[in-house]
Amino acid sequence: MTLEIITSDSLSPMRHGFFTRRGGASSGVFAGLNCGTGSSDQRDIVAINRARVADAMGVAPSNLATVHQVHSARAVTVADGAADPKPQADALVTATPGVALGILTADCQPVLFADVENGVIGAAHAGWRGARDGVLEATIDAMTDLGAERDCIVAVIGPSISQGAYEVGPEFLDNFMQEDPDNSRFFANGTGDRMLFDLPAYGLHKLRAAGVAAEWTRHCTYSDPDRFYSFRRATHAKEADYGRLISAIRL
Structure with missing residues (x-):
């Protein structure tokens, strides 16, 4: 499949x-293009999937750089290719x-960044914790350290869980209200x-407040199982594991 x-x-x-998850070699709950080395999927199958992504991006698999994601606000600069260990x-x-x-x-949220004029790109994994703690701003700062200019940077948020599917408890709301009372605008009853949390709207707010143009592709991972993996959907279905989508950019 393409x-x-x-x-x-x-x-x-x-x-x-x-x-999306379409076109991969994985099967079972991972069926499709699972690119998560941290999943319990077969490592050789994940390698095949990542090689297909690298080919689509026009690079060797060794030049598809990823990180060991830990829901932090840390951004790293990549000079040559994939590091080992990540x-x-x-x-x-x-x-x-x-x-x-x-x-x-x-x-x-997968967020891809580009400053076309100055030849600098970025990619960020921004869940609620990373977005709240500053991973988007850290990405922008790291790009400017490489010569990017804020008013030239464009950021696009890819497929993410939408507000209607993101139910949270009162303690979650409290975390955001302590940061800024105006964050109430990102919650619905x-x-x-x-409460229902609007993660993409929060991400857009953080990006625009940091001085960059930003948009969301408006795809919900939870509500479209044929195209997207979803941690929350897999949890609700009591599945043992779940696949990971990949988003990528290159100069």
Whole structure:
């Protein structure tokens, strides 16, 4: 099956893509393009999937750089290719042609960044914790350290869990209200004391407040099982594990 790749005109002409699960070699609960080395999927199958992504990006598998994601606010600079072992971080930036940056998600926000004019790109994994703690701002700062200019940077949020599927408890709301009372705008009433959190809207707010143009592709990972993996959907279905989507960009 052919890979399905969601792109954004805003990131053109940078080669990039938010890959769906279609077109991969994995089976079972991972059926499709599972690129998560941290999953319990067969490692050789995951390697095949990642090689297909690298080929689609026009790079060797060794030049598809990813990180060991830990829900942090750390961004690392990539100079040549994939590091071994992978650094613990949740964002990557580079100004090196021929290197693709990859981020894995399964409900969290994959965010791809590009400053076309100055030749700097970035990729970030931004769940609620990373977004709250500053991973998006850290990515932008790391890009400017490489010569990017804020008013030239465009950021695109890819397939993420949408507000209607993201139910949280009152303690979650408290965390965000302590940061800024205006964060109440990102919550809607759910059932009982539950709230519905708008992660993409929060990500867009953080990006725009940091001085960059930003948009969301408006794809919900939870509600489209044929195209996307979802940690929350797998949890609700009591599945043993779940696949990871990959989003990538290169100069």
